[in-house]
Amino acid sequence: MKKAYLDNAATTAVDPQVLAAIQPYFSQKYGNASEPHRWGQEARVALDQARDQVATFLGAKSGEIIFTAGATESINFAHKGLIEALFQKFSSSNFQFSRKLHIITSSIEHKAVLETCRHLEKRGWVQVTTLPVDKYGLVKAADVAKAIKPNTVLVSVMYVNNEVGTVQPVAAIGKLLKKLNQLRVMSHQPPVYFHTDATQAVQYLDCQVDQLGVDLLSLTGHKIYAPKGIGALYVRQGTPLVRQLDGGGQEFNTRAGTENVPYIVGLGAAIERVSRVDQDTKLTKIIKLRDKLIKGVLQIPGAVLTGHPIKRAPHIASFAFRGAEGEAILLYLSEKGIAAASGSACTSGQLQASHVLTAMGVKPELVHGSLRLSLGKDNTEAEVNYVLQTLPVVIKKLRAMAPK
Numbered sequence: 001m002k003k004a005y006l007d008n009a010a011t012t013a014v015d016p017q018v019l020a021a022i023q024p025y026f027s028q029k030y031g032n033a034s035e036p037h038r039w040g041q042e043a044r045v046a047l048d049q050a051r052d053q054v055a056t057f058l059g060a061k062s063g064e065i066i067f068t069a070g071a072t073e074s075i076n077f078a079h080k081g082l083i084e085a086l087f088q089k090f091s092s093s094n095f096q097f098s099r100k101l102h103i104i105t106s107s108i109e110h111k112a113v114l115e116t117c118r119h120l121e122k123r124g125w126v127q128v129t130t131l132p133v134d135k136y137g138l139v140k141a142a143d144v145a146k147a148i149k150p151n152t153v154l155v156s157v158m159y160v161n162n163e164v165g166t167v168q169p170v171a172a173i174g175k176l177l178k179k180l181n182q183l184r185v186m187s188h189q190p191p192v193y194f195h196t197d198a199t200q201a202v203q204y205l206d207c208q209v210d211q212l213g214v215d216l217l218s219l220t221g222h223k224i225y226a227p228k229g230i231g232a233l234y235v236r237q238g239t240p241l242v243r244q245l246d247g248g249g250q251e252f253n254t255r256a257g258t259e260n261v262p263y264i265v266g267l268g269a270a271i272e273r274v275s276r277v278d279q280d281t282k283l284t285k286i287i288k289l290r291d292k293l294i295k296g297v298l299q300i301p302g303a304v305l306t307g308h309p310i311k312r313a314p315h316i317a318s319f320a321f322r323g324a325e326g327e328a329i330l331l332y333l334s335e336k337g338i339a340a341a342s343g344s345a346c347t348s349g350q351l352q353a354s355h356v357l358t359a360m361g362v363k364p365e366l367v368h369g370s371l372r373l374s375l376g377k378d379n380t381e382a383e384v385n386y387v388l389q390t391l392p393v394v395i396k397k398l399r400a401m402a403p404k
């Protein structure tokens with residue numbers, strides 16, 4: 001049977017070169033990086049090198065990179081760590097907020113952000129403003145500016161939406177927050193920190209933290225051909241953060257626990273490859289495939305493109321179909337050897353309407369018929385052709401089966 005894996009936004013295969021870089025650290029170079037002996041120091045050198053690789057990619061300092069178990073942990077750490085640190089800071093200073101701390105986020109964030117904000121809100125520590133998006137899933141920088149209050153301490157807006165691929169105006173938000181913070185410093189007000197979840201952006205977009213104007217950036221390995229269970233959090237020097245895992249002094253005393261050296265080496269190798277591989281060639285190839293998919297799928301009657309027509313990540317093509325249920329489309333495609341996603345892969349176990357499509361105001365008759373096809377470095381034109389042959393047949397079949 002022909003096969004086409006078009007679910008690279010959910011996860012990617014580990015790259016053979018990344019695998020080769022990792023392998024010695026399981027059973028040959030297996031030292032604990034905290035130990036002073038030769039084995040430990042060998043692991044320490046590898047850990048430092050990987051940290052440099054991530055830092056170089058982000059245009060950051062090595063000491064600003066903290067390794068985590070993935071984007072979910074990075075996001076939790078960024079939000080909870082910052083809020084806890086600010087509580088400590090404000091309770092021991094003359095500066096007093098008359099209200100709770102205030103976070104601004106958007107309605108199309110990954111659940112890792114939305115649920116973390118909800119947790120902080122339920123604890124009674126923060127008030128959260130969740131910004132609306134337009135019909136393309138785009139947050140407006142001007143809406144961020146309007147939502148800022150004297151007690152705002154954090155803005156968290158993702159770089160690329162994982163369900164529909166819309167690229168958010170992160171650099172524009174960064175710029176406006178920088179200006180605002182200059183004024184706040186002059187009036188002795190605390191700054192507004194800026195976090196972005198760059199999970200879906202790392203492979204294709206500029207992630208230099210100074211260009212983006214972010215103080216905190218979350219990323220994960222398994223979307224960029226490194227293993228699952230490894231990620232990183234960028235923390236701009238001077239950003240207050242209380243550690244959420246207590247124990248030993250690893251990761252500059254910010255995250256306790258013996259470092260996962262093999263996977264950290266894998267993340268370093270994978271992120272280094274992102275900039276080493278010719279970006280123009282990579283983008284040209286993937287955008288060509290994505291646009292062929294979009295053009296072809298939109299030939300199916302009752303198919304609509306979801307997400308922004310232009311401000312769209314190179315690897316994500318997303319659609320909604322009238323009269324066909326997303327989960328059923330996935331199962332039928334899977335039988336034909338095609339991997340895709342409906343809504344977010346992380347939430348596809350639940351049959352609720354996608355919160356992203358709902359926030360975009362996608363019509364009720366379309367909201368359950370969503371399909372995301374996400375490309376990766378190994379996809380070919382033949383696979384795209386196969387999907388374009390198979391999908392119309394699947395949709396027709398499902399529509400014929402649907403109760404009238």
Ligand SMILES: Cc1ncc(COP(=O)(O)O)c(C=O)c1O
Nearest residue numbers: 070071072110112162199220346
């Ligand atoms: C945008 C976005 N943020 C966060 C995550 C969570 O990443 P991880 O699986 O590394 O925790 C994902 C994964 O699907 C994602 O797409």
